[in-house]
Amino acid sequence: xxxxxxxxxxxxxxxxxxxxxxxxxxxxxxxxxxxxxxxxxxxxxxxxxxxxxxxxxxxxxxxxxxxxxxxxxxxxxxx
Numbered sequence: 350x351x352x353x354x355x356x357x358x359x360x361x362x363x364x365x366x367x368x369x370x371x372x373x374x375x376x377x378x379x380x381x382x383x384x385x386x387x388x389x390x391x392x393x394x395x396x397x398x399x400x401x402x403x404x405x406x407x408x409x410x411x412x413x414x415x416x417x418x419x420x421x422x423x424x425x426x427x428x
Contacts, residue, residue, distance in 0.1 A: 381427045383419050387411065
C-alpha cells in the first residue's frame with residue numbers, strides 16, 4: 350500500500366513539474382482527447398450528461414453546458 354501511495358505522489362509531482370516547465374508553444378500541440386458530443390460522453394461513461402443547477406440558472410443550453418463541463422475536466426476543448 351505504501352508503495353502505491355509513493356508512486357502516486359511521484360506521478361503527481363512529475364505532472365506538476367512538467368506542466369510548470371512546459372513551453373507555452375507546446376500547449377498548442379496538445380489535442381483534446383475527451384468526448385466531443387453528448388452521445389460520445391454517454392457511450393464512453395455509460396452515464397447521461399446532466400446540466401447542473403448553476404448552469405440552468407445561467408441559462409446555458411445542454412450543448413453549452415456540455416462544452417463548459419468538458420473544459421473544466423480537460424482544460425481546453427478544440428471543437
